[in-house]
Structures are given as C-alpha cells and as structure tokens.
Amino acid sequence: MNIKPFKLERYYTVNEFSAKYSLCNSDSEAMTINDLLSFESDAKDKFHNLWLGYTESKGHPELRRDIASIYSVIVAESLLVCAGAQEPIFLFSRGNLNSEDEVIVQSPCYQSLQSVPESIGCKVSNWNVKYEGAKPTFDIEELKNMVTNKTKVIYLNTPHNPTGFHFSKEEQEAIIKIARINNIIIFCDEVYKESEHHPEYAIPSFADAYENGVSVGVMSKSYGLPGLRIGWLTSQNAKILEKVAILKEYTSICNSAPSEFLAGVALRNRKKILERNLNIIKDNLPLYDQFFDRYSNLFSWHKPNAGPVVLVKLLFDTDDMGFAEKVLKEQGVLLLPGGVYDYPGFFRIGFGRTEIPEALEQFEKYVVKNLMT
Ligand SMILES: Cc1ncc(COP(=O)(O)O)c(C=O)c1O
Numbered sequence: 001m002n003i004k005p006f007k008l009e010r011y012y013t014v015n016e017f018s019a020k021y022s023l024c025n026s027d028s029e030a031m032t033i034n035d036l037l038s039f040e041s042d043a044k045d046k047f048h049n050l051w052l053g054y055t056e057s058k059g060h061p062e063l064r065r066d067i068a069s070i071y072s073v074i075v076a077e078s079l080l081v082c083a084g085a086q087e088p089i090f091l092f093s094r095g096n097l098n099s100e101d102e103v104i105v106q107s108p109c110y111q112s113l114q115s116v117p118e119s120i121g122c123k124v125s126n127w128n129v130k131y132e133g134a135k136p137t138f139d140i141e142e143l144k145n146m147v148t149n150k151t152k153v154i155y156l157n158t159p160h161n162p163t164g165f166h167f168s169k170e171e172q173e174a175i176i177k178i179a180r181i182n183n184i185i186i187f188c189d190e191v192y193k194e195s196e197h198h199p200e201y202a203i204p205s206f207a208d209a210y211e212n213g214v215s216v217g218v219m220s221k222s223y224g225l226p227g228l229r230i231g232w233l234t235s236q237n238a239k240i241l242e243k244v245a246i247l248k249e250y251t252s253i254c255n256s257a258p259s260e261f262l263a264g265v266a267l268r269n270r271k272k273i274l275e276r277n278l279n280i281i282k283d284n285l286p287l288y289d290q291f292f293d294r295y296s297n298l299f300s301w302h303k304p305n306a307g308p309v310v311l312v313k314l315l316f317d318t319d320d321m322g323f324a325e326k327v328l329k330e331q332g333v334l335l336l337p338g339g340v341y342d343y344p345g346f347f348r349i350g351f352g353r354t355e356i357p358e359a360l361e362q363f364e365k366y367v368v369k370n371l372m373t
Contacts, residue, residue, distance in 0.1 A: 003115055003116070004118070007111060008341065011337075015334055016334070019334035021334065022334040023349050024350050028221065028281075031225070037265065039268075039269040052257055057253060058080055059260065064077075066263075067234075070270075073209075074207050078236060079234045080232060081260065082231050082248065085189065085217075085218040087248070088216050089110075089116065091251065093153075097120050099121030102123040106157060107126035113189060123150075133302075134301055134313065137165070138165065147182050153184065153186070155187050159193070159195065159196070161192065162309055163304075164304030164310035165304070176209060184212070185212045185240065186206050186213045186214065191216060192221050192306065192308065192309075193205065194222045195274070195278065195306060195352075197281065197305050212237055214240055216231060217232050219263050222274060228262055228266075280353070284353075288301065288351060308352030309350045319339075320344050323347070332362065333366065335347045335363075
C-alpha cells in the first residue's frame with residue numbers, strides 16, 4: 001500500500017512530548033484511572049477482577065449498549081467498537097472503496113479522511129472552506145455541483161478540525177438531501193460531538209439522520225480519554241459495517257478488555273464528564289478573546305460554537321511552519337501550523353486543556369518580544 005505520511009501525526013510524534021507548553025491539543029483534559037473508577041461504587045473491585053482474555057471482536061455487548069445510548073436510531077447491533085477513531089477511518093475506506101470510485105472531502109481535513117481514499121486510487125475532490133472575514137463557511141451549492149455519477153462517499157467532520165466550523169441542522173438536512181438523491185454514503189467524523197458550547201448547537205449524528213450515513217465516535221476528544229484507544233463506527237447500513245468488521249480481523253482483531261471496561265464507566269457517567277470538560281472550554285475561550293483583541297493587528301480568529309480547536313489566521317508576513325518552529329524553540333510553546341493540513345497562513349489552537357492559561361501567557365511573551373517592535 002502506498003500512502004502519504006500523516007503530516008499532523010508526524011508533527012505530534014516529534015514534538016508533543018518534548019514541548020514544555022502546548023497551545024494546540026484537540027482533546028479535553030484527561031483524568032486518571034482512579035478518578036474514572038470513582039464514578040461508580042463497585043467499579044474498582046470489578047476492574048481488578050476483570051478477565052484478561054480475548055474480547056468480542058465487535059466490542060463487548062454492554063459497551064455497545066452504553067455507546068448506543070448516545071444515539072436515537074442506532075442500536076447496539078449497528079456498532080463496531082475499534083481502536084480509537086483512526087482505525088475505523090482507515091478500515092471504512094479500505095473496506096468500502098475501490099479505485100474507480102470518486103469521493104468528496106470537506107477540507108482542510110484530518111489527513112486520513114483524504115489520504116486513505118487516495119491510497120486506494122480514488123479520485124478525491126476537496127470541498128474547501130471559505131472565510132467570510134474570520135468566520136469559516138462551507139457552500140452547500142458548491143457541494144451539490146461537485147457530485148458526479150461516480151461519487152461514492154462524502155467525507156465530513158463536524159464539529160470540524162481544524163476550522164472549528166460546525167454544521168447547522170438545516171445544512172445537515174441539505175447535505176443529506178444531496179446524498180440521498182445521488183445514492184452517496186456520508187461518512188462523518190464525529191469525534192468532537194457532544195462538545196457543542198451550548199445545547200442549541202447540537203445536531204443529530206449522521207448515522208441517526210441518514211440510512212446511508214456512517215459516523216465515527218471516540219472516547220479521545222469530548223470525553224478526554226485518548227489513552228483508552230476506544231472508538232467506534234456506526235451505521236444503519238449493515239453491509240458497510242460488515243466490510244469493516246472483516247478487515248478489523250487483520251488489524252486489531254478485538255479491543256483491549258481494560259479499556260472497554262473503563263470506556264463503559266465513562267459513558268455511563270458521560271454527562272458529568274462532558275460538563276467538566278465543557279467548563280474548561282468555557283474558562284479558556286474568554287482568555288483567547290482577550291488575547292486576540294490585544295493583538296488584532298497580528299492575528300484574526302473567530303470564536304467557534306463547538307469543539308476544542310480553531311484556526312487562527314496570521315496577518316503579518318511569515319510562513320506558518322517557520323513561525324511555529326520559532327515559537328517552540330524560543331518559548332517552548334507548541335502551535336500546530338496550517339502547513340500540516342496543507343493550509344498555510346494559519347495555525348491551530350486548542351482550548352480543551354487546563355494548561356491553556358499558562359501556555360497562552362508564554363506565547364504572549366514571545367509575541368511581545370518578537371512581534372511588537
Ligand atoms: C477529526 C479527527 N478524527 C480522528 C482523530 C483520531 O482520533 P483517535 O486519536 O481517537 O484515533 C482525530 C485526532 O486528532 C481527529 O482530530
């Protein structure tokens with residue numbers, strides 16, 4: 001298989017654990033196993049007595065029931081538990097596409113949504129973000145005109161990494177209408193679902209809303225538990241899931257038993273965990289508001305209504321990769337340059353972590369020293 005290196009993940013592999021401060025992570029603040037187990041009085045005892053044999057390839061039936069409780073139409077039988085979100089993204093494309101197919105990808109994107117179809121030989125068309133001032137938008141009419149009789153899948157991600165964009169219910173319905181008329185699968189990466197900043201911004205999962213919708217969910221982002229490596233793929237269309245289940249027997253076979261148990265505890269207590277994580281986002285956003293207000297001649301940003309990331313535009317003459325490198329070298333602060341998304345002139349920031357106030361203070365020191373002369 002010929003596949004491009006994953007630029008963003010390469011960047012994190014090199015820098016994430018050596019940087020002193022990070023201003024760009026896309027997950028919520030994590031917690032310890034102890035913190036998680038304390039949500040249920042008998043969880044500690046059950047965890048210590050857990051059987052470490054192989055697990056069911058589709059995922060433990062109880063865990064699938066806990067996951068299904070997030071959805072309205074999707075049931076436990078329409079879910080396949082996988083290793084994080086990356087495994088189902090990879091396996092969905094490898095299992096459901098062939099080289100004659102065309103796909104449309106909402107862009108810029110988390111690279112596997114594009115590089116895996118490319119590795120199969122599919123023609124990939126990019127449905128690109130547009131900026132109205134600092135606000136990102138996606139033009140539904142443009143999407144409609146991009147569809148051909150070979151389009152097999154439309155890849156979406158909402159809330160969106162990296163722009164912070166989130167579809168409204170009306171936009172979602174319009175996209176589903178286009179897909180339904182043309183018999184196209186919608187694959188939606190929903191790893192940031194349930195991190196809408198206000199309940200009014202929540203929209204249904206594409207797997208609930210569309211009979212040929214496929215949704216990916218994960219414990220990594222809104223729940224802040226990426227170390228579990230538990231995610232899932234879900235669809236009302238059993239044939240799509242079956243193709244993934246067959247390939248999974250070549251990759252992870254089944255999931256980690258301790259992780260499945262812990263994911264179940266987290267999901268049964270998800271309202272409390274989501275509230276904790278949303279409060280961190282709500283504490284961090286005003287700091288960015290004030291910061292970008294102070295430096296509005298250097299950066300332009302828009303406050304998103306969902307998710308833990310947003311793209312910031314550089315308003316002075318610099319290259320984003322070089323800028324991020326200098327900030328890291330001089331001040332120890334990790335930024336994510338737009339270049340890793342092939343989207344230069346921007347950098348991504350995150351606001352899901354408790355370290356943001358300190359990291360932002362350090363970034364401001366760099367700005368004052370180097371950009372205010
Ligand atoms: C949009 C998106 N999809 C998928 C993933 C992969 O998630 P995981 O680490 O849970 O496999 C990420 C991680 O950053 C992401 O941002």
